[in-house]
Amino acid sequence: MEDLAVAARAALVREIGLGGGWEADPSWRAAFEAVPRHLFVPYYYVGVAGGYERRWGEDPDPAARERWLRGAYADVPLATRLRDGELLSSSSQPSLMALMLTALEVRDGDRVLEIGAGTGYNAALLAHRLRDHGLVTTVDLDPEITEAARRHLDAAGYHPVVVTGDGARGVPERAPYDRIIATCALPAVPRAWLAQCRPGGRILLPLATGLLALTVRDRDHAEGRFLPTPAYFVPLRGGDRAEPPVPGPAGVPRRARENDHFRFLLALTRGGLDPAEAYAVWEREGAPPRERYGVTLAGDLVAAWLDDPRGPYVWPLPDLGSLSSGGS
Structure with missing residues (x-):
């Protein structure tokens, strides 16, 4: 099985490389080559007719163990924790993880906070890249979830700091951080993260089915754009928040209803634009992709925008500053 794991991991690394996963920062290739993903997913669930099938590394059937191992190195997300049919935690698609880690623009010596410990795999990749496990903190x-992540990390020989706590509040006792990365979807940007990030630091988080990269100026100011890539993550959990639903696209042409970029605009401006208003902007501006949008936090202002934060298309966003939430 160990030989199969080595071969499967090498095949995954080649696949990510062919997709351009290492172009922005080739140093991540070595991390994916070294960190054994199968140790972080001792079991996972795959969808089958009528529900889920559990694949397990200790299955008494050798063929089933081989299916588990090969699946652990497939370039797909893996459901790792379910409750009453609801997905609570997962191991993200490795190629998306590579994209996010390269987009985080980590430098040697950076202190990194990860929101959403998951299986611990992403924290292990960060620890390997930084060559100093104490520079990495992960919270859930x-x-x-955090206890399982610690076990997986220990088994793989990595020892970042794993904290059980409220992801939206960050981990202030370990601050300041140079980089913050979230591996769970959020309805807004938590203000606490800005306060825990050094000036010039970078925050990368899933928001409105996209990936937002913010540069922090100080504890009250940050700004940045979305990456081109769509991203769908398990929501950040905990707290009592009334997140407005994404309005249905009723009343707009089918070509807009079925367009991913239009649905992104609806998700980003939820509560700020009704479908007809969103369609008018989308049509007038030539179906803008994600990378034309951005977000600004400046004092009490939290806003999304198209093309220019001082342009004609600016929409208020919810402020997560006072809400309690936790990572997934």
Whole structure:
């Protein structure tokens, strides 16, 4: 099985490389080559007719163990924790993880905070890249998730700091950070993260089915654009927040309803634009892709914008500063 794991990991690394995963920062290739993903997913669930099938590394059937191992190195997300049919935690698609890690623009010596410990795999990749496990902190709300992440990390020989706590509040006792990365979807940008990030630091988070990269100026100011890539993550959990639903695209042409960029605009401006208004902007501006949008936090202002934060298309966003939430 160990030989199969080595071969499967090498095949995954080649696949990510062919997709351009290492172009922005080739140093991540070595991390993906070294960190054994299968140790972080001792079991996972795959969808089958009528529900889910559990694949397990200790299955008494050798063929089933081989299916588990090959699946652990497939370039797909893996469901790792379910409750009453609801997905609570997962191991993200490796090629998307590579894209996010390169976009984080980590430098030697950076202190990194990860929101959403998951299986611990992403924290292990960061620890390997930085060559100093103490530079990496990962936090999750669920003690079962953090305990499992610690076990997986220990088994793989990595020892970042794993904290059980509220992801939206960050981990102030370990601050300041040079980089913050979230591996769970958020309805807004938590203000606490800005306060825990050094000036010039970078925050990368999933927001409105996109990936937002912010540059922090100070504890009250940050600004940045979305990456071109769509991203769908398990929501950041905990707290009591009334997140406005994404309005349905009723009343707009089918070509807009079925267009990913139009649905992104609806998700980003939820509550700020109704579908007809969103369609008018989308049509007038030539179906803008994600990378034309950005977000600004400046004092009490939290806003999304198209093309220019001082341009004609600016929409208020919710402020997560006072809300309690936890990572997934």
